[in-house]
Amino acid sequence: MSKIITIVLLVILGVYLFRRLAGQRGATSKPPENKAAEDMVRCKVCGVNLPRSEAVLSKGRFYCCDEHRRADS
Numbered sequence: 715m716s717k718i719i720t721i722v723l724l725v726i727l728g729v730y731l732f733r734r735l736a737g738q739r740g741a742t743s744k745p746p747e748n749k750a751a752e753d754m755v756r757c758k759v760c761g762v763n764l765p766r767s768e769a770v771l772s773k774g775r776f777y778c779c780d781e782h783r784r785a786d787s
């Protein structure tokens with residue numbers, strides 16, 4: 715039984731290390747400043763500014779949430 719736990723722990727550790735390595739590689743090719751300088755978009759309903767990646771896009775318009783997307787359609 716303890717063997718299985720050891721194997722599971724090793725797998726988790728392996729995945730963790732792999733992700734850390736992949737994350738570091740991603741960080742070198744894309745500096746963290748890029749995230750701060752991410753495009754800001756404005757919600758068409760309430761006018762709040764938010765990062766493009768967090769905005770809801772519909773028919774070329776940005777919204778802060780799905781509720782506002784529906785309210786404008």
Ligand SMILES: [Zn+2]
Nearest residue numbers: 757760778782
């Ligand atoms: Zn909104």
